Amino acid sequence: MRLSRAVPILTVADVPAAAAHYRDALGLDVLMDHGWIVTLGNSGAAPQFSLMDRDQTAPVNPTASLEVDDVDDAYQRVADLGLEIVHPITDEPWGVRRFFFRDADGNIINVLTHRG
Secondary structure (H helix, E strand, O other), X not given: OOEEEEEEEXXXXXXXXXXXXHHHHHOOEEEEEOOXXXXXXXXXXXXXXXXXXXXXXXXXXXXXXXXXXXXXXHHHHHHHOOOEEEEEEEEOXXXXXXXXXXXXXXXXXXXXXXXX
């Protein structure tokens, strides 16, 4: 399996205000904005992070998103290890297929593949 991107996610009370703060303080670009989640970084550069108030389709907020080349294989591996699946594998309306699991230390990890 290949990891193509890892994005930390900070939970914030006010996404637009937090995005403006990071944009102004560090000169970052808004790379994605769904209202409830914003991803910041520099256009054309790999490092990114996201700000989220509440995940719109899952019961909890993840602490990180890991993009892999085969989310179905990742799901099976996680399930085979007996790790808790927090959000089932789902095709989301914004073009990703994803699931969440809880790691051994309690972190909620969003594993995804972009569809398309």
